[in-house]
Amino acid sequence: MNQVTAILNNISHYRYxxxxxxxxxxFYTPYILKKLYLVHSASMYSTxxxxxxxxxxxxxxxxxxxxxxxxxxxxxxxxxxxxTKIIHNLVQQKCVVCILHTDVHNPDDIAQLKTxxxxxxxxxxxxDKQVHIDGEEKVLDQSAVHFGCQVKSIRSNSKLLSGTEYFxxxxxxxxxxxxxxxxxxxxxxxxxxDRPMTTNEIDKQVPFKISMTEQDKKxxxxxxxxxxxKKGFIIVDEDExxxxxxxxxxxx
Numbered sequence: 748m749n750q751v752t753a754i755l756n757n758i759s760h761y762r763y764x765x766x767x768x769x770x771x772x773x774f775y776t777p778y779i780l781k782k783l784y785l786v787h788s789a790s791m792y793s794t795x796x797x798x799x800x801x802x803x804x805x806x807x808x809x810x811x812x813x814x815x816x817x818x819x820x821x822x823x824x825x826x827x828x829x830x831t832k833i834i835h836n837l838v839q840q841k842c843v844v845c846i847l848h849t850d851v852h853n854p855d856d857i858a859q860l861k862t863x864x865x866x867x868x869x870x871x872x873x874x875d876k877q878v879h880i881d882g883e884e885k886v887l888d889q890s891a892v893h894f895g896c897q898v899k900s901i902r903s904n905s906k907l908l909s910g911t912e913y914f915x916x917x918x919x920x921x922x923x924x925x926x927x928x929x930x931x932x933x934x935x936x937x938x939x940x941d942r943p944m945t946t947n948e949i950d951k952q953v954p955f956k957i958s959m960t961e962q963d964k965k966x967x968x969x970x971x972x973x974x975x976x977k978k979g980f981i982i983v984d985e986d987e988x989x990x991x992x993x994x995x996x997x998x999x
Contacts, residue, residue: 749912749926750898754866755783758813761900763838764866767857769850772870775894776846778914779868780815781922783844789813799825803833807840818845818860819852827856835863866900873913878931885931891915892930 748756758764768776783789790811796802802821806814814837821830837843845864849857861867873894876887892913899909913930917923959967 750900750908750910751779751868751896751912751914752782752926754868754898754900755779756786758783758787758842758844758866760902761866762842763834763864764842764844764868765861765864766844766846767849767867767869768846769848769870771872772894773848775870775914775924777922778916778924779870779896782924783813783815787811787813787842789815789844791815793817793820795820795824799829799833803836806837809841813842813844815844815846819848822852822856827859831859834860838863867898869897871895871897871911877934880931884934886934887913888930888932892927893924 754761754764766776766779780791788811790806790809790813792802792806792814793816796805799821806816816834818830818834821833834843834845845860847857847860849869871894873887873889873892875889878885878887893916895911895913897909897911899907901907913927914924915927917925
């Protein structure tokens with residue numbers, strides 16, 4: 748089982764998880780939440796409440812053990828310090844999953860929210876990432892994956908797990924994604940360009956034959972060129988080099 752699925756399936760073991768996205772990866776957040784909803788009965792809170800006290804009371808009275816909070820909107824309205832206190836209180840009685848839009852916060856605020864999170868899932872874009880696996884250079888297969896997740900989690904034995912996983916979208920309407928176990932493909936290295944190419948190397952890259960076999964050479968040496976049976980002659984046009992108008996002598 749991949750780490751993202753393990754965290755979402757066992758969210759009660761982590762108590763507080765943080766899902767990070769930005770303007771380029773926000774489209775994929777519903778796919779992560781869908782996996783959570785398939786396993787747990789969770790309540791989503793994305794609207795701004797009238798007050799934090801009312802909001803905290805509402806969440807504590809919620810019948811579901813798992814609550815999902817769009818924490819960015821709360822921070823913008825009530826401030827980071829007060830929102831952090833609410834999350835601390837909620838974690839004592841609920842499993843809290845916070846969605847943080849990292850592109851609208853400064854790095855210090857993001858770091859503070861992550862300090863007491865026992866699991867973080869950061870959505871990332873797919874790029875031309877190259878890695879070395881078993882001594883072989885490989886590149887991310889962009890045709891096989893749509894987005895990635897940088898995952899960090901702390902288990903009950905205080906063991907820190909981290910890694911990057913990639914996923915493929917299976918169904919846009921139902922927000923279904925699939926884990927891609929092997930997202931990398933080998934890079935085919937080109938022939939070295941710091942030396943002249945051999946004839947054999949050229950033959951492999953062009954659609955026609957450059958080199959000659961021994962049979963080709965023998966056929967060439969025994970080929971009989973065509974001969975003219977009569978003497979040739981040259982026709983010279985006397986007006987060829989005359990720059991004057993050739994029609995000047997016409998009587999019109």
